[in-house]
Amino acid sequence: MSCREESAATLRRAGHRVTSAKLLVIEALRHAEDHLSATAVIEQVRRDSPHVNESTVYRTLGALRDSRLISETTFGHGEVAYEWLGERPHHHLVCNSCGAVDELSDEIVAGFAEQLSRTHGFVADLQHLAVPGVCAKCANETAGR
Amino acid sequence: MSCREESAATLRRAGHRVTSAKLLVIEALRHAEDHLSATAVIEQVRRDSPHVNESTVYRTLGALRDSRLISETTFGHGEVAYEWLGERPHHHLVCNSCGAVDELSDEIVAGFAEQLSRTHGFVADLQHLAVPGVCAKCANETAGR
DNA sequence: CTGACTAATGCAACAACTTGCAAGAGCGAG
DNA sequence: CTCGCTCTTGCAAGTTGTTGCATTAGTCAG
Ligand SMILES: [Mn+2]
Ligand SMILES: [Mn+2]
Ligand SMILES: [Zn+2]
Ligand SMILES: [Zn+2]
Numbered sequence: 440m441s442c443r444e445e446s447a448a449t450l451r452r453a454g455h456r457v458t459s460a461k462l463l464v465i466e467a468l469r470h471a472e473d474h475l476s477a478t479a480v481i482e483q484v485r486r487d488s489p490h491v492n493e494s495t496v497y498r499t500l501g502a503l504r505d506s507r508l509i510s511e512t513t514f515g516h517g518e519v520a521y522e523w524l525g526e527r528p529h530h531h532l533v534c535n536s537c538g539a540v541d542e543l544s545d546e547i548v549a550g551f552a553e554q555l556s557r558t559h560g561f562v563a564d565l566q567h568l569a570v571p572g573v574c575a576k577c578a579n580e581t582a583g584r
Numbered sequence: 585m586s587c588r589e590e591s592a593a594t595l596r597r598a599g600h601r602v603t604s605a606k607l608l609v610i611e612a613l614r615h616a617e618d619h620l621s622a623t624a625v626i627e628q629v630r631r632d633s634p635h636v637n638e639s640t641v642y643r644t645l646g647a648l649r650d651s652r653l654i655s656e657t658t659f660g661h662g663e664v665a666y667e668w669l670g671e672r673p674h675h676h677l678v679c680n681s682c683g684a685v686d687e688l689s690d691e692i693v694a695g696f697a698e699q700l701s702r703t704h705g706f707v708a709d710l711q712h713l714a715v716p717g718v719c720a721k722c723a724n725e726t727a728g729r
Numbered sequence: 730c731t732g733a734c735t736a737a738t739g740c741a742a743c744a745a746c747t748t749g750c751a752a753g754a755g756c757g758a759g
Numbered sequence: 760c761t762c763g764c765t766c767t768t769g770c771a772a773g774t775t776g777t778t779g780c781a782t783t784a785g786t787c788a789g
Binding site: 455456458460461490491492494495498499502 | 735736737738739740741
Binding site: 513532534541543547548550551552554555558559560561562563564565570571572573575578579 | 717
């Protein structure tokens, strides 16, 4: 099954109609293998189909997020970031000092969610968390100053 | 010391100049004792001084946030919320199903931050976290359906 | 294959911020 | 008190994201 056919099947499974705009948005995110801003997605989509409207892309991103096919995340700075949700879940540690965005596996975050469930009966939905703070490198530099 | 004098002293301590716009913004948040949107702050400020410009309020909110005098939080829906950071830190559990916003004490969140520090040397800065998910009430209703 | 139902789209207006620049106003030195 | 440095503000324009409405186009029953 081609990449495009996979995307179409994924769309159908999530209850969406298969339209060229939605396929283009999905493909943009799958091939980027990175966080993309809405503006970047619009740009990429328009390389193939210049007529696609901005608001369609915004709406599509919202729909895909609601269907849990992509993550929508606010890092401290700049635009909202979207990412295709592949294999296993991950999160990010964002340094307020140097701007580094490191990856964080789901283990610790899942443990945190577990705690919330036990103590508050709250079922946390943490798909792609951005934790702000100061990275190890910057923390050491500040300490040894 | 009056409420207004306290606010002025707080501003000076944080390295700000004491201006009427900044005092009005601080007072709005201190008296609300709740989360306020930027729009609500603008509205409140203008009840006293109708001439204050919107962008001044936005800039002031950003400055107060940088000085850690107020929190800036994105609950899943609606505008960004600002809150005066009083006595002890707290967080929120936000239900995606019924919209309830419950309070969460700092204990569990601090434990999470502690974990990140031990395992990654990352000093997390979680002042006022909004954890999305499903509250106990909604989770039970769904389970017993 | 056809038709009808309804989701998806384009468009334009709107809402929620953000930014560059020039004018105004705190505040500390003298 | 006065001066001057620099932070702060107003204004206007720009960005990013949202929404109502009329039109288009997937999908599925028949
Ligand atoms: Mn990611
Ligand atoms: Mn709060
Ligand atoms: Zn860093
Ligand atoms: Zn609920």
